[in-house]
Amino acid sequence: MRVALFATCLTDTLFPTTAIAATRLLERLGCRVEFPLDQTCCGQMHLNTGYRAEAAQLAERYAAIFAGYDAVVAPSGSCAGMVREFHPELVTTSPPRNAAARNTYELSEFLVDVLGVTDVGAYFPHRVTYHPTCHSLRMIGVGDRPLRLLSAVRGLDLIDLPEAETCCGFGGTFAVKNAEVSTAMLADKMRCVAETRAEVLTAGDNSCLMHIGGGLSRMRVGVRPVHLAEILASTEEEPWPAPA
Amino acid sequence: MAGTGVTWLGTPTFPKAARAALGDTQLRRNLRKATHTIRDKRAAAVAELADWERLRAAGAAIKDSALANLDVHLERLEAAVTARGGVVHWARDADEANAIVLRLVRAAGADEVVKVKSMATAEIGLNEALLAGGVRPVETDLAELIVQLGRDRPSHILVPAIHRNRAEIREIFRREMPSASPGLTDDPRELADAARHHLRLKFLSARVAVSGANFAVADTGSVVVVESEGNGRMCLTLPETLITVMGIEKVVPSWRDLEVLLQLLPRSSTAERMNPYTSVWTGVTPGDGPRHFHLVLLDNGRTDALADEVGRQALRCIRCSACLNSCPVYERTGGQAYGSVYPGPIGAILTPQLLGDLSDPQQASLPYASSLCGACFEVCPVRIDIPRVLVHLRSKVVAAKSGASPEAAAMAALGWIMRDPRRFEAAQRAGSLARLLARQGRISRLPWPGSRWTSARDVPAPPRESFRAWWRRTRG
Numbered sequence: 152m153r154v155a156l157f158a159t160c161l162t163d164t165l166f167p168t169t170a171i172a173a174t175r176l177l178e179r180l181g182c183r184v185e186f187p188l189d190q191t192c193c194g195q196m197h198l199n200t201g202y203r204a205e206a207a208q209l210a211e212r213y214a215a216i217f218a219g220y221d222a223v224v225a226p227s228g229s230c231a232g233m234v235r236e237f238h239p240e241l242v243t244t245s246p247p248r249n250a251a252a253r254n255t256y257e258l259s260e261f262l263v264d265v266l267g268v269t270d271v272g273a274y275f276p277h278r279v280t281y282h283p284t285c286h287s288l289r290m291i292g293v294g295d296r297p298l299r300l301l302s303a304v305r306g307l308d309l310i311d312l313p314e315a316e317t318c319c320g321f322g323g324t325f326a327v328k329n330a331e332v333s334t335a336m337l338a339d340k341m342r343c344v345a346e347t348r349a350e351v352l353t354a355g356d357n358s359c360l361m362h363i364g365g366g367l368s369r370m371r372v373g374v375r376p377v378h379l380a381e382i383l384a385s386t387e388e389e390p391w392p393a394p395a
Numbered sequence: 396m397a398g399t400g401v402t403w404l405g406t407p408t409f410p411k412a413a414r415a416a417l418g419d420t421q422l423r424r425n426l427r428k429a430t431h432t433i434r435d436k437r438a439a440a441v442a443e444l445a446d447w448e449r450l451r452a453a454g455a456a457i458k459d460s461a462l463a464n465l466d467v468h469l470e471r472l473e474a475a476v477t478a479r480g481g482v483v484h485w486a487r488d489a490d491e492a493n494a495i496v497l498r499l500v501r502a503a504g505a506d507e508v509v510k511v512k513s514m515a516t517a518e519i520g521l522n523e524a525l526l527a528g529g530v531r532p533v534e535t536d537l538a539e540l541i542v543q544l545g546r547d548r549p550s551h552i553l554v555p556a557i558h559r560n561r562a563e564i565r566e567i568f569r570r571e572m573p574s575a576s577p578g579l580t581d582d583p584r585e586l587a588d589a590a591r592h593h594l595r596l597k598f599l600s601a602r603v604a605v606s607g608a609n610f611a612v613a614d615t616g617s618v619v620v621v622e623s624e625g626n627g628r629m630c631l632t633l634p635e636t637l638i639t640v641m642g643i644e645k646v647v648p649s650w651r652d653l654e655v656l657l658q659l660l661p662r663s664s665t666a667e668r669m670n671p672y673t674s675v676w677t678g679v680t681p682g683d684g685p686r687h688f689h690l691v692l693l694d695n696g697r698t699d700a701l702a703d704e705v706g707r708q709a710l711r712c713i714r715c716s717a718c719l720n721s722c723p724v725y726e727r728t729g730g731q732a733y734g735s736v737y738p739g740p741i742g743a744i745l746t747p748q749l750l751g752d753l754s755d756p757q758q759a760s761l762p763y764a765s766s767l768c769g770a771c772f773e774v775c776p777v778r779i780d781i782p783r784v785l786v787h788l789r790s791k792v793v794a795a796k797s798g799a800s801p802e803a804a805a806m807a808a809l810g811w812i813m814r815d816p817r818r819f820e821a822a823q824r825a826g827s828l829a830r831l832l833a834r835q836g837r838i839s840r841l842p843w844p845g846s847r848w849t850s851a852r853d854v855p856a857p858p859r860e861s862f863r864a865w866w867r868r869t870r871g
Contacts, residue, residue: 160813186862201791332724334850
């Protein structure tokens with residue numbers, strides 16, 4: 152299977168370890184992973200802020216770059232959601248219009264639905280709580296796939312997050328346009344995370360993890376944000392954090 | 396034609412109003428308790444029905460089909476109401492509707508009207524218009540009464556006094572209700588009794604009642620009001636004259652459609668299997684109920700909204716307020732921050748569409764009053780994809796902007812960078828230098844506009860090497 156990794160602009164730039172982990176994980180599971188270097192951004196920030204024309208140009212690029220793959224895997228529910236939900240209406244020139252959008256998967260979806268695995272052979276001996284990000288939950292409907300993957304990780308102590316399905320307050324430019332409301336939402340999310348006494352907070356989106364993690368580090372709450380891909384990539388032979 | 400009314404004059408933009416609301420800790424406590432309670436109850440009420448998702452789809456289809464042939468259904472409704480002895484009036488906007496109602500009240504020789512809770516009359520500012528015309532409107536729904544007596548503004552579609560707790564309500568009643576005992580406590584039963592005594596006198600003396608409508612059936616000309624307290628039934632049956640102000644999107648073709656909508660509405664709004672009172676009337680009936688019935692059909696921006704292919708789904712709304720109760724933004728700011736009689740997620744898409752002026756800063760701020768988390772869409776009984784409409788309206792806000800703004804410049808620059816992988820990589824390398832600002836792997840202060848982020852959250856220090864640089868080094 153010819154799999155393209157869509158790293159997403161945020162992860163490519165700020166969280167390379169997540170994309171490295173996703174690559175190693177997919178290769179360990181037998182995929183041939185490619186990273187088309189022309190890729191940049193899915194256009195979500197532009198679209199969600201109201202800049203539709205710029206978003207459409209980025210969607211066109213995405214459709215052209217990822218057209219020839221069996222699957223495109225993104226370590227982000229939000230970006231995968233953008234591609235699947237909005238690209239079909241934004242892309243008008245690249246035929247076939249929906250091929251890349253249709254073949255785009257969020258990581259946990261790809262693992263469970265396409266590769267058919269829930270035990271990926273990972274080892275992660277830590278107390279972990281999982282935040283289901285809004286777009287992974289409500290836009291693309293990953294359901295309990297991430298939890299099933301986490302439950303199969305050896306050594307991992309999975310702790311329920313109270314009020315898990317409530318938004319953390321990130322919302323892209325919402326976090327700066329409505330910074331006070333965003334911060335109030337973040338405060339409640341952090342309280343719930345701290346209550347779990349977990350060592351690690353995980354999620355399928357680095358954007359939300361950056362938001363919650365940024366708050367936790369400011370408040371000196373000793374919970375580390377770690378992307379789901381990094382937990383699933385971690386093994387006894389190569390434990391997280393993996394050397395670059 | 397654009398609507399009028401809807402928002403309160405002089406309301407600041409959402410971020411500004413929200414900031415003030417967030418500072419009110421009592422308000423936040425009241426809201427959190429109220430929204431969480433009703434949210435949990437709704438979830439339980441909905442879980443009882445195995446076919447809930449199919450009901451939602453049916454509700455959306457019924458409303459869409461009614462809206463697709465709105466002109467036909469409205470004329471059928473008019474003919475049926477007229478045939479049964481009612482009088483139908485058409486109002487283009489708030490001013491026209493208010494003038495019609497005031498004229499009818501005067502013709503009936505009344506200087507006081509009793510009111511059934513109604514979003515349409517709140518939208519057009521009817522109470523203010525009546526007062527200016529020398530007519531006293533009396534709200535008879537308990538929560539509306541609390542808002543009216545407190546000279547307050549509503550903060551919720553269903554529970555307009557949701558921002559008030561029992562102690563605050565007791566103070567309002569003691570101060571404003573002549574019949575209230577000075578020893579009144581904040582016991583819910585005592586509060587309800589005080590309101591009941593106050594209102595009973597009004598019901599028995601009123602000659603005119605004003606209501607809204609939840610639905611109207613075109614086939615028969617029947618109008619439907621659902622409520623919980625019985626005050627509506629009093630208003631709809633006791634006075635001689637009944638005036639109903641109804642948004643034109645409330646019409647459905649047939650009774651069969653109500654079968655679906657009357658299941659969706661109570662479970663979504665009050666978390667009840669069925670609301671306690673469902674009143675249906677058809678024109679006038681000699682010897683029973685009002686002798687005069689007037690139906691005012693209100694446009695007020697609705698036909699403009701209907702013309703927008705994405706935005707028109709907002710007109711499916713049956714005013715249940717489940718989206719408010721589930722919204723994490725609403726939960727923290729309350730309804731008044733939206734500056735409109737329609738607060739919360741539905742208000743954020745309805746208000747700007749009714750008023751139709753996205754160059755107005757307050758209206759333009761509403762589509763951004765959301766993190767796009769999608770909790771509203773998940774609970775909407777008629778499947779209004781509120782996040783999608785919000786995103787759509789945001790693009791209209793940007794299109795309505797005149798001249799350059801720092802945001803537009805930043806977005807254009809980012810777009811230019813993202814359209815070319817070489818420029819993107821150069822920007823990554825330049826951005827990576829920001830790690831020099833970092834201490835212990837994090838950046839705690841950035842200049843504006845980054846300061847809007849770092850006011851409450853750190854930024855991780857950028858890595859030395861981006862992923863694409865790693866890929867090229869190890870795989871290239």
